[in-house]
Amino acid sequence: MVKPDLFEKRLLMVSGKGGVGKSTVCAALALAASGLGKRVLLVEMDEKERISRLFGSPEVGYEGAFVYRNIYARNLLPMRVMDEFVEVQIKAKRIARQILESPIYRHFMAAAPGLKELATLGKIMLLEDEKERSGRAKYDIIIVDAPATGHGVAFLRVPFATVEAVRMGWVRKQADRVIDLVTDPARTMLNIVTLPEEMPVNETVEMCQSVEKLLGIPIGYIIINSVFPQVLRPREEALFATMKERAESNGLQRLNRAERRAAGALFECLEATMRRRELNEFYISKLKRMLRYEFIQIPFIFTKNFDITLIEHASAHLMEALLRGHKS
Ligand SMILES: Nc1ncnc2c1ncn2[C@@H]1O[C@H](COP(=O)(O)OP(=O)(O)OP(=O)(O)O)[C@@H](O)[C@H]1O
Ligand SMILES: [Mg+2]
Numbered sequence: 001m002v003k004p005d006l007f008e009k010r011l012l013m014v015s016g017k018g019g020v021g022k023s024t025v026c027a028a029l030a031l032a033a034s035g036l037g038k039r040v041l042l043v044e045m046d047e048k049e050r051i052s053r054l055f056g057s058p059e060v061g062y063e064g065a066f067v068y069r070n071i072y073a074r075n076l077l078p079m080r081v082m083d084e085f086v087e088v089q090i091k092a093k094r095i096a097r098q099i100l101e102s103p104i105y106r107h108f109m110a111a112a113p114g115l116k117e118l119a120t121l122g123k124i125m126l127l128e129d130e131k132e133r134s135g136r137a138k139y140d141i142i143i144v145d146a147p148a149t150g151h152g153v154a155f156l157r158v159p160f161a162t163v164e165a166v167r168m169g170w171v172r173k174q175a176d177r178v179i180d181l182v183t184d185p186a187r188t189m190l191n192i193v194t195l196p197e198e199m200p201v202n203e204t205v206e207m208c209q210s211v212e213k214l215l216g217i218p219i220g221y222i223i224i225n226s227v228f229p230q231v232l233r234p235r236e237e238a239l240f241a242t243m244k245e246r247a248e249s250n251g252l253q254r255l256n257r258a259e260r261r262a263a264g265a266l267f268e269c270l271e272a273t274m275r276r277r278e279l280n281e282f283y284i285s286k287l288k289r290m291l292r293y294e295f296i297q298i299p300f301i302f303t304k305n306f307d308i309t310l311i312e313h314a315s316a317h318l319m320e321a322l323l324r325g326h327k328s
Contacts, residue, residue: 006220006322007033009189010128011142011181013217015156016193017203018148021225023050025193025298026145028314030071035319038140041127042073045120045147049075056307068308072139078116081123082109114158118171121159121178128181153210156182156190160215182217189220194287196224196280205290222293223318224284226300228276240270296321 006012006029014026023044030042041064044051052060052075055067062084064074083100090096099105109116130138147155159182162175182188190211194204204222211217232240244267252260288295298321301313 006189006191007036007038007141009141009220010137010187011124011144011189012220013144013146013156013182013188013190014193014223015146015153015190015207016148016223017195017200020193020195020200021298022148022193023054023145024310024314025191025223025225025318026143027051027054027311028298028318029191030073030143031068031311031315032319032322033141033143034069034071035315038070039138040071041139041142042067042071042145043076043124043127043142044073044145045076045078046145047077051075051145054307054311076120076123078120079109081120082116084123085119114161115171117155117158118162118175118178121182122174125178125181128187153207153215156211156215156217183215185218188218190217191221191223192219193223193225195226196228196283196287198283201283201287204287208291208293219293222287222291222295224287224295224297225314227284227297228273228280228300230277231270231273237274 012029014022014029016022023046026042026044030040033040042051049059049061051073052058052065052067055071055073057065057067057073059075060067060073061075062077062080064072067073086099086105087093087096090099124142124144127139128137128142132138159175159178162171163179166172166175182190192204192207194200208219208222211219247263247267252263255263284295284297296318298314298317301310303310303313
């Protein structure tokens with residue numbers, strides 16, 4: 001079996017505009033990696049924890065828990081990472097608690113640009129380095145559900161902005177080490193999720209440009225999510241057009257009024273589906289014209305249950321696209 005290079009990385013970061021399906025894609029990637037026998041750590045940073053729900057598991061919180069087979073998930077809220085850092089640095093529990101509870105600390109941390117995000121990336125770096133007793137890495141792969149685009153770039157920019165501003169000391173060292181990890185193409189890959197629609201496509205192009213220009217984090221795949229299905233092939237489309245024309249000119253006369261209305265609605269529905277697909281194709285071509293990365297398409301999955309069924313479907317499509325040789 002061909003092993004997609006994606007799963008050879010240590011750190012798979014997933015970013016994109018809000019609501020395009022990042023968490024879904026992260027869960028699908030985790031499921032695919034787990035299917036390849038990898039021990040997966042799935043990281044999100046969300047006030048409203050989502051990933052555990054997708055796997056039908058109880059909330060995992062900061063410390064994390066297994067959500068499915070060998071997939072361990074953690075919700076690394078940056079503020080919580082910062083608190084842990086203070087606890088570790090200040091060994092006296094009582095003093096640490098006083099600091100953590102003080103309004104000045106909370107106020108400062110809420111306002112301090114990037115410090116807790118840097119700590120979060122630092123935490124991910126530590127987790128990447130975590131070993132079992134045998135010396136083997138604890139996780140084969142870490143999948144990070146990075147915050148939405150605007151914030152996504154801001155989040156990824158933090159260590160780079162830090163090295164511009166800070167010349168020495170612990171913070172600088174931390175930023176240097178994070179940059180070493182996230183810019184190393186042997187270990188890290190950034191994947192960007194988008195929808196085949198105008199706004200997300202434009203933002204994806206902009207995001208890739210700023211990642212290339214400002215950050216140098218290796219971009220792997222552009223994952224085009226929720227692609228509408230192609231219900232008719234081109235030949236069938238032509239047949240459909242003739243059929244519709246004929247029906248409208250004489251065939252519909254034999255139907256009663258209600259049937260005629262139903263037939264009209266059917267034609268309309270098919271046309272709307274085709275137009276939607278055409279629009280998706282237009283934006284997919286635009287993406288492919290403007291960006292020179294590998295692309296993976298995940299179809300729109302018609303389900304009422306946003307749970308493991310959706311993830312399994314998405315994961316199967318993802319694997320199929322990867323095994324097909326990144327051609328989709
Ligand atoms: N391929 C798909 N087919 C159908 N529905 C999908 C698909 N991918 C995602 N969804 C649905 O779209 C919604 C948004 O997905 P998701 O939560 O993964 O997005 P997100 O990018 O993580 O959002 P946020 O920026 O808010 O974190 C969810 O309801 C999800 O179930
Ligand atoms: Mg999400």
